[in-house]
Amino acid sequence: MRTVLAVILVLAVAATVTFGQLQDAEAQPRWTPEPDDLDPAVNLALGKTVSFSPQPNYGLTSAGDTDATDLTDGVLSDHHHGQMWFQAKCVGYSYGGRANLSLDLGRIESIDEIAIRFQTAAADQSLYGPVWLAALVSDDGESWRQVGEFTIIGRDDTVKFGVPRNENASAAHRFRFDDLHTRGRYVGLAFYCSNLLISDEMYVMRGDHDPAAVDLSAWPIVDFSTSRPQMHLHKPYLCFTTNITTENPVGLTAPADMEPEEVLVRLELPPGVRLVDGHGFGRGTRTQPAERLSTIEGEAIADGWTSYEWDGKTVASTKTWGRLFVSGDWPDGTEGTMRYQIVYADGSEAPMTTVPIRAIEIPETPQPKALLMGLSWYFLDAMVTWPDCLDAFRTLGLNTVSSYPRWDSADEQQALWEQAREQGFKLMNIDSTFHHMAKESEIYCQFEDGTTGKAPCPSYRGQYYQAEIQRIASQCAKARPDYLFPDIELWNWRGPVDAEKCTRCQADFAASGIETWEEWRLQKGYEMWTEAVDAIRAATAQAGGPEPQFGVYAWVLSSDYQFTWPTTRFYPEYLQSVQPSTYSALDWFQIMRVGNRVRAARETVTGPDVMPWISPGDAGTFDGERFRYTLLECFCNGASGMNFWSNRVWDSELLAAYSHAIRNLVPVEDLLLSGELLQGATVEGPGRISGIVADGQMALLVADYYLDGGGAVTVKLPVAAAMTATDLDTGEVLPVAADGTLRVALQEGTRARILHVK
Known part of the structure; x- marks a missing residue:
């Protein structure tokens, strides 16, 4: 599951560019330095060595071990598609969390501006810049003062800092802390990463003031270092x-x-x-x-x-x-x-x-009867150290407890699992099916020269494959879960590319009578998944457990996953939910993108069988307001449950926002589960509408995330008579005219409203 970002990014390699296009791109660079950027008398950062804590960890940009000088060499990314992450002249963090960098100017200097360029968007990618960024100065490298801050956590500084809107195209932005009138020998930047954070240059611009006249006490001393934890x-x-x-x-x-x-x-x-x-x-x-x-x-x-x-x-x-x-x-x-x-x-x-x-204070929140509300990749080892965890789950409105049985084997964890069952919680098993085969040479593709590939062979059905089928079946028999949601990422986005060179696969292909390798790969995937499901069903039935509902991370019906798993053949007999993944939902564009992806998935299935994956902060932390909007986008576009990766950065604010969303959704739960996607509604001017319709009623989400509408959004609904729209958060009742006109007030802090129309 964590490899999804790399999979998405590598897909960009497949884009075809003609030689003429490359020449044009080279003749007209996408990004060029500003007039003083290459003048060392002005840009004091030029040629300096950068220290990091931790070290940048993205493989493509760290190639050549030049990260220490990449940000101060005066060279901007010149990738022809504006995809910085492919270039070693840039610096990158993948799921990096909090990071610091610093440089030594050699002596105390007057400083007017500290800046850094980050990639902030790319076509069809979940990319964003930093979610928080701070500029710091120090005279001695020990005592640091924060002289500027940017954030989208708790407040939105994007307009203040001139960050362009995501237009689903490659973009980079220079985050400037200017007019600082400060000083320092050492300059630092602290930032919190999004899922993939890429930079190509930083700047320290000299001021024309006397550094000795600067009163540093105007800025607070903060904890910052690149040399100690x-x-x-x-x-x-x-x-x-x-x-x-x-x-x-x-x-x-x-x-x-x-x-x-x-x-x-x-x-x-x-x-x-x-x-x-x-x-x-x-x-x-x-x-x-x-x-x-x-x-x-x-x-x-x-x-x-x-x-x-x-x-x-x-x-x-x-x-x-x-x-x-x-x-x-x-x-x-x-x-x-x-x-x-x-x-x-x-x-x-x-x-x-x-x-x-x-x-x-969390209001008592009803647990939904059928909508799946849990924490997914949050397991019993974490729950047993959460005081009164089941009471907290119940108050929050969560109705599902999850486990990774291969890891959650301690007696205390098993006791909590059974306690959750007794208290009426649904139980979800998370697994990495087929990943746990013993790493013996026979499981890999076999080559004529006696060597093997590095990924599992799709035609292997030997002892370790059979042991893996038995492992997951026996674990499900013991756990008796209501849901099994594996993560199966055996190959990269291209699938099992070694198969055509594998002697075992060649023999299997010849014996199969299948005409093409493409069809053969899909048949192998079909055999693997259906055999696993059949074994699990038999084992859980024998154990007296319920038949689990099956869904697999990132499996949707619009494409065959990794060119191996024929999802349309699985649904609905061997796959009861589709699970689109959009980990990063940090800016307004990406929040809408999450909703759009859920809607697209809902259009491919016959019922509300969509349970998307997002990240509660692992791909960049975000505040409760944005998190709640993301959840509402999912359910008002056809989801019947949520999945999350991972457990690392859930906090009180996000859990409170989750509970808030559940309180909004419970009154229309039956409508969400029985309805169809809203069709025929329009927005007059800026704004957005999503919704589910059933029996003459609607659950609507009306939003204007950029607040372009001047304080309200007007929509036209497909209705036959006047109706009312009740705000499921505030209780306010709005009129829907006989012609379907509905005007919804929106403002800072209320950029989206969920409404029940009847």
Whole structure:
């Protein structure tokens, strides 16, 4: 599943470009430097060496090991399709999380602008720039001050920073922090990555002021480094829930050459807020977990605050260094701050980081009867360390608990699984079927020279294949799930390319009587999946369990997956749901794209059999407002459930937004499940409408994400008489005229409204 981004990007290689087009592209570069960019007297970054924490990890851009100078060589990407990620002259992070970079100017200089160019869009790709970006300066490389910030988390700075709208075409943008009138010898940039974050150049532009006259105290000291580990949250703020316990993940950014180090973690919470529990922070192991943070006694400090301290150990950069379960008795919406820092083994302290916090009370949310609401790639090992997890699930309105049986085998985990079953939750198995075959040479394609391929052979049916079929069947018999949603990515986007060179496949092809290799590959895939499903059905029936509903990550009916899995032949007997994947839903264009993809998938099936995959932050964190809109786009375009990858960055804000969406959807659940896609509706001017229709009623999502409509969207609905539209969030009742005219007010903070028309 995590390879989907690489699959999508590599597809671009297939684009055909004529020699004349290449000549034109070379003659007229897509991007050119600005007048002062190549003047070292103005652009102080030119020729400097960049340090990273962590090191950029995208393979195509890191080729040649030139990342340390790629951002300061004055050379912009010249890819003929504007696809920076193919060029080693660029720098890239894949699912990178939080990252830092810095450079040394050699001496203290006056600085007027700090800037960096990122790719912000590409045709048919889920690409975006940073979701958060900060510029920093330092005189000594130790004490850093933040002089500028960009974010789309909690507020939208795209207009302020001139970021162009995604037009489904290649685009790059220079994020500028200008008119700084600051100084520094060292310059840093901290950023939070989207799914694939690519840059080709950064800039530090000299100011004409006296650096000695700059008062650095005007900017706050912040925790930043490219030479030591840094604890961080995944957003520039933290939300916590007051009536149930929910998690907030903590990450660690660390340089690649860092040795593990014992540290002290310090958390300071204001009056009325407390640490309920937590785990991780380099403490203990999977088999020998450390003492939980619920055992730590807080110490009273000044102004009624409480300080909590525990030992930790730094590791390589990770999004999941630790988890915090924070709660309190603040009224819903109350805002304040909290503080945290690391104390290193040598006794030195990182700067104390102050973070805005906000309390959220989760209203009791009805669990849907049939819409699938769970966390998918969120397993029992995480749930057993979530205090009162099933109570939290129930209050949030979640109705499904998931497990990866190959991993979730401990007694405590199995007990929680059965407890969830007893309490009426649906049970979902996640698996990587066929990936767990023993990595013996016989499972791979066999070549005439005695060597083997590196991917499984599609015609192999030997002992390890049979053992894999038995493994998944026996695991399902034991777990007795309601759903089985595997992730089957045995080959890259081109499928099993070694098959035609494989002696075993050649013999199988000759014996099959099938005319083409293309048809033969699809037959092999059909045999593999149907054999697995038949074995699972037989095993679960014998165990007295329900027959699972089957769906596979990224399998849709519009194409045969990896040229091997004939999805249209599977549906509906061997495949009960299609599962389009769009991990990144960060900007407004991509949120609409998610809805469009769900609608396209719904048009290919005979019922509401669409359960899409998105990422709750692994492809770039986003706030609760955007997350809720994304969920509503899915359900109002034909989804009957949601899937998520992965469990790493779920937080209290996203869980609250998920619960909010469920409360909006439950009143129209029957309509969503029995209805068809809305047809014939129009939007007058800017805006967007999606919907489901059944028995003369409609569930509508009316949106104007860019707020181009001047505060309202007018739509025309296909109705035979006057009706009413009830806002499923506020209860406001809007009139629908006899000619179908409906005017919906939208504004900042309410860019989309879900309505029940009847």
